[in-house]
Structure formats: structure tokens, C-alpha cells
Amino acid sequence: MTTDQKNLIKATVPVLKENGVLLTDYFYKRMFKGNPELKNVFNMANQQNSKQQTALAMAILAYAENIENPAILMPAIDGISQKHISLDIRPEHYIIVGKHLLASISEVLGEAATPEILDAWEVAYNQLASIMSGHESTLYSKQVQKKGGWSGWKPFIINEKIVESAEITSFHLYPADQGSVADFIPGQYISIRLFIPELNLLQPRQYSISSAPNGEYYRISVKKEGLTRLNPDGMISNRLHDFLNAGDIVEVSAPAGNFTLNPKGDHPVVFISGGVGQTPLISMLENLIQSGSNRPKTWIHGCRDEKVHAFKDVIDNWADGQQDFHRHTFYDRIDNKHDFGNTYEGWVDLNKFDNKILPENADYYICGPSPFIAKHYKDLVERGIKKQAIHFEEFGPQTLQL
Template sequence: MSISLTPQTRTIVKACIPALEAHGVDITREMYRRLLSDENIRDLFNISHQKNGDQPRALAYAVLAYARHIDGPTALKDMIERIAEKHVGLNILPEHYPHVGTALLGAIAHVLGEQATPEIMEAWKEAYGFLADVLINRERQIYEDHAARKGGWTGWRAFRIADRHEETADTVSFILQPVDGQPVMQHQPGQYLSFRLDIPGHGPERRNYSISSAPADDHYRITVRKQEDGVVSRWFHDDVRAGDTLDVSAPAGDFFLQSSSERPLCFISAGAGITPVMSMMEALTTRTSHPAIHFIHGTQTADNEIFARKTHGLAACGAITADLFYSQMNSLPQRTDGLNCHTGRLTPSWLKAHKDRQADFYICGPTEFMVSMIHTLREQDIPMDRIHYEMFGSASTPYLVTQA
């Protein structure tokens, strides 16, 4: 394992920053083309993220961030942790890394052509090897932690659909229980499960879905919103029924409730972004005491409001205060104690006027929504260590990748 990068390698990698800025996505697109033709590794990837370009963009930004911080890669610890958790969820193993390295180096040489001198290629080989070692070691630690936990496991474990419940016309919750009847590892509220699927007519797929329930010893709940162009989400809605079995890896993810904080909590979500937030709120509100909770959520209409009964119930009993924004409604649901309803979208100006400067913030939703909320809080001098976020799919926004 590389102990550190040589000064020459760091100098060469930094000199490549302009080329990465100009050709980074071309390089990562070519890299994924090579990986998807490699039968040893192609089934590990989410094909939809390849089709819409999210994954190549995400990796291009990550490689660029690595080059920019090559002299002090500890600045990228949050990005590295997020990647490691994602890899653990997908059961990425050390033997997969050489395939990725070969594809990346081949893509650099292909795209840069004559500019990819032997010195440049050797530097990137060393830089990739160093980063791979960092990830492999961190992932090993996470795997070992999972194996040691009560109910924990590594690899894929068979779970049965114990029940399904229609939350809205396009959103369904599934209760998952292990086929072996043994306990399950209690997740950190906010984490996700990863699934190894074989979709009839489409083949192998990998997906992550947030756990939407409080931690338990015997089950998990996921909540899936149907996307019209989503192969997997449509399959869950149309075909998955009670009694079906799925291959599931242990809970993973670096977006979870920080138990040590006693500050007020503000949860900000939109659409299906409510799923990890509901796990957090359910976990908190079952305790005898918990910090003040302010829940801010955006949805289109009352009809497609996920977990509406739970949210309204928590507000009615005083467990939370809530502000709900309905972007496509002119008349609002009846106001109840602890819950305010608004027409239109949640705006930066509203958040600025109603935020609690002392709170910890947890944000989940579509990319543009999240970037807007994070920028707004940063403009109000909220420290980044009190802003926690989860973005579904690939982290394709450079602001979120680098935590600028």
C-alpha cells in the first residue's frame, strides 16, 4: 500500500487540472464504457445513471476534486466517506479496484491522446492506487463493523416482503423481514439499503432506497416513489408483492442522525426526500425526550403528500412543528395545531426568515432544491458541520461533491 504520494506525482496531477476541467466528463464517460463491457464488474452499476450521464459527471467532479486537493486529500474526507459507504452498500470488494484502475487509465490515454505522456500515466497510476488503498481500508473497517454488530451481516442477505402499503397513488412502502428469521442490524436513522435485483426483461440492477422507519430488530421499511422512466421503481410498484424475496445488503450511508447533538433540529425535505427524514423523526419521537423538531417539507398536492397522516399526527400531538408547502394547490388543507400549510414552493427568502440559527439542519430532496437550501443556510453563516444532506442517485453537483 502506498504510504504517500511522491512530490513528482502530486506536481503532475495538479498540472492536469486544466485538462480535467476541459475533458473530465469525456474521460469518465469513456471509463464507464470500458467498465460496462467488462463482465467482471458491469453488473455493479446503476445503468440508469449511465444513460442520463449522472454517474460520469459525478466521477468527473470527484476526480477533479481529488486533483485539486492532492496536496491535502484529508479535505476530501467527507467525499471519501460517502463513496466508501456507497461501495459497501453495493458490496464492492478489493478485487474490483484493478478493473476500475485499468478502465480509468485507459480512458485517460484514449481521451488525451499524445498529451498522455508516460510520465502523466505513471503519475495517475500512482494517484489512483493511493486513493484505492484509502477506500479499500475504510471499506474493510465498515464491513468488519457490520459483521460485529448484533443482527449485522456482510454480502447479500435474503429478505421477504412481509407487507406493502400504498402511501399515495404513486408511492408504496414495503416491510422487509429476513428469510432466516434472525435479528437485523439496527440502522442509523437516515441510512439506506442496497438491493441486488434481476428485473425480468432488463437483467441485473443495483439500487439504494432509504430506510423510512425507525430502527428495529426485526424489519426495515423502504418507501418507493414510482418514476415513469424508472425501470426499478415501476417494477417495485407493478410486480413486487408480499411474499417475494429480495437480496439486500446491510444498512449504509453517511447521512444519519447525529445522536450527540442537543441543539434544535430542522428537517428540510421535498418529495420523496421525506423518506430518510421520516426515519429520523420516528426514531426521535419514540424517545421520552428529544430536542425541538421543526419539519419543513415541499410537495405538489395533498394527494401525493407522502406520510401525510404520520406528519400531521406528530404535529397534532406536539412532537414536532411543521410547515408544509404545496406547489400545485390554491386551497390548502385545514390547519391543525403545530402545522402550517403554505401555497407555492419553499423559497430561500422564507427559509432565511424562519430558520433557527441554533439548529442542526438535515436536508434531502431533488438536487436543485438541496443546493438552494444549502446555499441559503451558508449565506446565513450556518457552519457546514451543522448542515447534513443526502442526495439520491449520483452526487453530480460539484458544490455537494466538494462541500465548497
């Protein structure tokens, strides 16, 4: 890009801050009208709650703000690319997106979208598309080079369906071809793709792998949503609960994601989860225990009550058998008012713990609803925990900026 073009991109930053979501909302409507086949690729429920539009607007703004040095955004680009390879996004999709995005800029901005601005954004978009598709090509290559690895979609059989709590059920997925299961890093996710008759569409969703690597199957643990309306969580999750059973086949993409356990070092590790956000953390913790790691481990989990508390017995057994493992549980309400040991009534409150439970030299992993992540990230930073030691994953489109 020329210096003049970069300056034109930076000049659009105020417009993007004020009208970014308006632009991306228009863009998605335009793209799905012109290329309705992409409705089978994108999470259509996230179009209803504006999460996808917001996430894209934030990404475009960040790119414009850092157009002088887009390499600064590589951690964020990697996170987006990980999602893309789990959805089988390919270079040809970038061509379609670029066409509609540039047309949307022209149509939304009107006379303000001068030929010079449109030319600058065309160069900028092609630069970003090249960076992302190149990175994704590398990720695809790494996937297929693994034993049992693949790219795109592959049929898996539900071998077991196990109720873990009043809301969460686990599904054990085995390759339909009876071949090897590609390894993964604890904390990663897979995508499940199902046909949704109500929409007459294929729809994908990401689910964290909720067990340590075992070489035989992937386990996902899915929360059933009580809402009956079409929503991002319930469309696929409830279908898994209500209509799919052992012996049924689902399409699965290879493990992806960069919210992963750092196995290096001997410093403590602290897991903080809310609700079904415990699933990637269970995989990390199980991996540490199975490997015989002597790193001090702390598990802090919050949910509504004991009935919806999945994996409680598993965590209790691990805590009983590990001197270097301690768990603390928060329930919104405790029905039986007797001594629950390390169980507390109310929402997760890190201020209850001293530096022995939350040491400064620990790695912290947080997963749960966005407000849950934001609160505990802020609380940890205020305690003096270094930001680079705090790792988190937001389910769905990435909208948190911490």
C-alpha cells in the same frame, strides 16, 4: 508519491476540468466492453443520464487538486465508500477499474499522456484505491460485527406492502432466515437488487430506511415514476410497485450511509424535504419522538398536492401530540381554498419563516432533488446558518458541490 509525480498530477487539473466527463464516459464504455459482468454491479440507467460519469469526473478532479493532502477528502471518500459497501464493491473491482482508467487516460489524451504522466497517475490511483478499499474493509468489518449483521447480499421477504399516497408505497422487509435485523443509524439506506428481464441484468438501487430502528424489519418507501423510459428511478422502483408483493423475496445489502441523525445535544433540529426526499428524515424524526427527545423539532415539507403527500397523517399526529414539534407543508397547488393552518401554496420558501422557526443554533437536514437542496442550502447560509450545521443527501451519484 514523489514530488515530481504530484506536480504532474496537478498539471493535469486544467485538462480534467475541460475534458473530465469525456474521459469518464470513455472509461465506462471501455470497462463495460472489457468486463461486461460489471453491468450487474453498476447502475446502468445512470450511464444514460451521465450522472455517474459526471460524479466520477468530479471525484477525479477533486483528488488531483488535493493530491498533496488527500486526507482533506475523507468526508467525501467516506460517502463514496458507504455507497460501495452497499453495492458489495470489493478490492478486486479496484484492480479492474484501475486498468481501464489508466488505459482510458492514455487513449483519450493521446500523445499528451506521456510515460511520466501515466506512471504518476498509476501511483496516484493505487494510492487512492488503497485508501478507499482499506476504509471499506473497516466498514464491512463493522457491519458483520453487529447482531444480525452481514456483508454482501442477503435475501429478505416482503412481509407487507402498504400504499402511503398516490405515488409512494412502503415495503416492510424481514430477513428470509428469520434471524435478527441489524441495527442502523436513522438516515441510512439499504440497497435492493433485482433481476431486470429487459436488460438481462441484476440491478441495484439504494433506498433510505423510512422508519426508526425497530429490531424486526426495514421499511423502505418507494416512489413510482410516471416515466416509461428507462431511467435511474423507475427501473427498480416501478418493478417493486408493479410486480412484487407480500411473500416475494428481494436481495438486500446491510444499512450504510453517512447522512445520519446526530443524537447529541439539546439544540433544535429542522428537517426540510421535497417529495420522496422525506424518507430518511422520517426515520430521524420518528427516532427522536420514540426516544422521548425534548429537542425542538421542525418539519418543513414540499410536494405537488395532498394526494401525493405520504405520511401526512403520521406527521399530523406527531405534531398534535408534541408541544415541541411544529410542521409546515407546501403544496404546488391547493385545490380547496380554505384555511390550512401551516400549509402554504407554492414551492418551499424558507423566507416565510423567522428565526423562531429557523434558529441559528439548530441542526438542519435537507433531502430532495438536487436543485431543491442547492436552493435551501444557499438560503440557509444567507440567513447566517453555519455550513457545518447543514446536512444534506443527494439521491444517486453525488454531483452537488456546496
